[in-house]
Amino acid sequence: MSLGTEQRPFDPTDLRATGSARWADPLFRTISFAAGISVLLVLGLMIGSTTLDALPVFQYQGLVSFFTTSEWNAGSSRNELTGTYGAFAFIYGTLISSLIAIMIALPLSIAVSLYINRIAPKRFRTTLAYTVELLAAVPSVVYGLWGLLSFTPAVLLPVSRFLSGYLGDVPVIGRIFEGPVPNTNYFIAGNVLAIMILPIITAIAREVMAQTPADQIDAAYGMGATDWEVMRKVILRRSFPGIVGASMLGLGRALGETIAVAMLIGGQQRWGISIFFAGQSMAGHIASTFQDAAPETVNALIAVGVGLFVITVIVNMLARVLVWRIGRVAGDAAL
Amino acid sequence: MSATLSPEREHLSLRTIDPYTRRRKQRSRFVRGLLLAAMVVAVIPLFLILIEVVRRGWPAMGWEFLTQVQPSGRTPGGGYVHGIIGTFYMVGFATLISVPVGILAAIYLVEYGRGPLTGIIRFFTDVMTGVPSVFVGLFIYALLVRQIGFGAFVGGLGLSVMMLPIIVRSSEEMLRLVPEDQRAASAGLGARKWQTIMKVVLPTAAPGLTTGAMLAVARAAGETAVLLLTALGSLQVVNQFQGQPIASITLLVYRGARQPFAEGQQRAWAGALFLMVMVLLLTLSARYISSRSRR
Numbered sequence: 328m329s330l331g332t333e334q335r336p337f338d339p340t341d342l343r344a345t346g347s348a349r350w351a352d353p354l355f356r357t358i359s360f361a362a363g364i365s366v367l368l369v370l371g372l373m374i375g376s377t378t379l380d381a382l383p384v385f386q387y388q389g390l391v392s393f394f395t396t397s398e399w400n401a402g403s404s405r406n407e408l409t410g411t412y413g414a415f416a417f418i419y420g421t422l423i424s425s426l427i428a429i430m431i432a433l434p435l436s437i438a439v440s441l442y443i444n445r446i447a448p449k450r451f452r453t454t455l456a457y458t459v460e461l462l463a464a465v466p467s468v469v470y471g472l473w474g475l476l477s478f479t480p481a482v483l484l485p486v487s488r489f490l491s492g493y494l495g496d497v498p499v500i501g502r503i504f505e506g507p508v509p510n511t512n513y514f515i516a517g518n519v520l521a522i523m524i525l526p527i528i529t530a531i532a533r534e535v536m537a538q539t540p541a542d543q544i545d546a547a548y549g550m551g552a553t554d555w556e557v558m559r560k561v562i563l564r565r566s567f568p569g570i571v572g573a574s575m576l577g578l579g580r581a582l583g584e585t586i587a588v589a590m591l592i593g594g595q596q597r598w599g600i601s602i603f604f605a606g607q608s609m610a611g612h613i614a615s616t617f618q619d620a621a622p623e624t625v626n627a628l629i630a631v632g633v634g635l636f637v638i639t640v641i642v643n644m645l646a647r648v649l650v651w652r653i654g655r656v657a658g659d660a661a662l
Numbered sequence: 663m664s665a666t667l668s669p670e671r672e673h674l675s676l677r678t679i680d681p682y683t684r685r686r687k688q689r690s691r692f693v694r695g696l697l698l699a700a701m702v703v704a705v706i707p708l709f710l711i712l713i714e715v716v717r718r719g720w721p722a723m724g725w726e727f728l729t730q731v732q733p734s735g736r737t738p739g740g741g742y743v744h745g746i747i748g749t750f751y752m753v754g755f756a757t758l759i760s761v762p763v764g765i766l767a768a769i770y771l772v773e774y775g776r777g778p779l780t781g782i783i784r785f786f787t788d789v790m791t792g793v794p795s796v797f798v799g800l801f802i803y804a805l806l807v808r809q810i811g812f813g814a815f816v817g818g819l820g821l822s823v824m825m826l827p828i829i830v831r832s833s834e835e836m837l838r839l840v841p842e843d844q845r846a847a848s849a850g851l852g853a854r855k856w857q858t859i860m861k862v863v864l865p866t867a868a869p870g871l872t873t874g875a876m877l878a879v880a881r882a883a884g885e886t887a888v889l890l891l892t893a894l895g896s897l898q899v900v901n902q903f904q905g906q907p908i909a910s911i912t913l914l915v916y917r918g919a920r921q922p923f924a925e926g927q928q929r930a931w932a933g934a935l936f937l938m939v940m941v942l943l944l945t946l947s948a949r950y951i952s953s954r955s956r957r
Contacts, residue, residue: 348854355856356774362766363775363783366830369823370786373793373801380804438700446694447701457949458705464945465711466884468912469934472919476927477714478707522707529704553690576792583794585887586916610796614890625803632800636793643792647785 374636381630388412388627394634399596401616401624412627414634416598420513420606421635424592425581427517427602428524433574435521436528441558443529444536456533463526471590474519475511479591483515484508487603505601509593514602516592520584524577531576531650535569536562572649579642583635585610609635712938719935722928727936731898732914736923742933744899745911748814751901752893752910753882755818756825761875763822764829765864771830772837773859784834790827798823799891807892815904817893824885825878832874836867869955876948880941886912911937 385393387408395415402410443455474483487508494504539562547557563570593605594615607615613628613635620628679687727741767787771780802820810816840863848858864871889895894907895917902908911933918930 352854352856355859359766359770359774362763363770363779365763366767366783366787366790366826369826370790370793372805373798373823376805377797377801435700435704438697439704442697442701446697455701455705458708461942461945462708464880464941465708466886466912466937466941468884468886468915468919469711469715469937472915472930472934473711473714475919476931477718478710525704553686555690555693556686558693579792583792583797585794585796586890586912590916590919610794610887613796613800614887617891618894629800629804632794632797636797639792639794639797640789643789647788
């Protein structure tokens with residue numbers, strides 16, 4: 328044994344980089360770290376700068392009054408607040424149109440997910456899934472245009488008139504379906520929103536359902552369960568939390584949707600019980616009045632935006648927590 | 663002791679199905695039909711949109727539409743060249759910002775990220791994908807437009823804020839698909855970490871990264887609300903980088919759809935057709951690239 332006597336192949340210190348190479352690695356690391364942090368920075372800046380502008384409006388109008396009263400009289404002052412800013416009508420419009428959207432899109436998405444995952448012939452599954460996903464690629468202004476000039480006059484208005492005519496006179500629920508039916512209203516915006524959020528709910532619901540253990544499905548079939556029983560008692564039961572998360576993600580999308588809603592929801596700065604009322608949503612109100620707004624009103628619109636942001640972020644975070652367990656969902660619709 | 667059948671059931675052959683089971687099977691068949699109907703209902707809107715956009719947009723589409731500016735009032739003809747230029751201008755600028763930053767952020771998350779900060783960044787990236795686009799517009803307005811005015815620069819910045827989380831998320835997923843062995847092999851050959859990332863990881867993940875970027879570009883090209891508050895819109899071709907309101911296809915479609923004139927609406931349909939072709943080409947080729955590289 329001649330430990331320590333043989334010659335070392337080379338001096339380890341030769342490996343140490345000299346000159347600029349020494350800084351290459353730390354530099355690269357720092358740059359990518361900065362890029363990673365930039366996401367948080369942008370989000371922070373987003374919250375900071377808008378809240379700063381919205382604060383005077385909240386103080387002037389009162390936080391409670393801003394969110395619960397529905398009188399919106401835009402002022403025209405350059406550097407002081409003179410109008411009345413109650414955003415309740417827009418909050419109501421946002422909530423009711425999104426609710427209508429979820430009530431239509433959720434059952435449809437669950438059915439579509441079950442069909443694609445369990446019933447469709449295997450070789451069509453990807454194609455079908457991708458066809459539904461393509462709905463997410465359509466720009467929202469195209470939905471607005473199509474909804475306004477094609478889908479509403481051809482389909483939604485006749486349906487609305489029919490519903491209003493039959494259900495408008497029923498004692499208790501009648502008020503919800505009360506006419507007259509204007510060309511743009513909550514119901515029409517809700518229907519187009521439903522089409523827009525269908526792909527995201529479907530994409531996530533499909534992913535959640537696909538995670539049902541094959542053993543349990545096989546066991547259920549082995550005990551003589553029918554297709555429907557397997558879906559209802561095994562797949563749907565297991566994927567319930569994930570589907571709730573998926574629908575909240577869809578809800579978040581619907582709440583924040585701007586252009587299509589602005590084009591279809593009506594435009595009156597008031598609210599009404601009837602689903603056929605031509606109201607306004609938060610995002611829609613910002614988009615449609617921004618251009619003619621005086622400086623003080625722009626601040627009030629930013630305040631509406633902050634309210635909208637808070638609502639959508641809470642809904643989104645809840646959704647992410649619920650869907651977290653299944654990992655992050657791939658696919659274009661979920662982005 | 664052998665199992666005994668009840669006397670009533672003893673005579674039933676295996677072929678006969680008792681009413682209860684028959685009902686269950688019927689119900690299952692009924693539900694299958696219902697689900698098929700739901701599937702059909704769900705894909706109808708896509709085809710309706712495609713058919714309507716082509717049918718009503720095609721007559722106004724043409725060389726004139728692509729090369730001329732929109733005339734005033736109800737004059738027929740003219741086109742959206744100012745919008746097309748504006749969209750390419752702003753989306754191009756937004757891509758230049760958000761693609762490098764987004765991919766670098768994804769590199770940080772995958773290659774360097776450890777500890778709670780990574781989780782926080784990842785979570786808030788997800789949250790950012792859900793931020794309403796009109797709020798992004800308000801943010802850029804409050805931060806920049808009030809000081810330096812409307813223009814392509816602020817519009818592009820707004821679009822890049824929309825694109826960033828999409829690119830970070832998709833790139834992160836793609837970088838994770840690069841096998842750990844390749845990184846180890848590269849390190850074993852003596853490459854530094856940044857060399858491994860630049861020369862091994864990124865080239866391997868390139869098709870996937872391209873896919874994510876293309877989807878983000880498609881999303882930005884169809885964006886309206888952000889531009890409404892930052893680019894504002896214009897009736898002429900604008901090539902100034904900042905300080906002058908600029909048009910985009912989406913803004914022109916939004917305003918055209920609300921015009922009471924059939925001519926204006928027809929131009930809006932043609933604009934929608936242009937947008938749809940652009941967005942679908944991007945989305946479908948992104949899909950093609952990613953499916954080809956996965957094989």
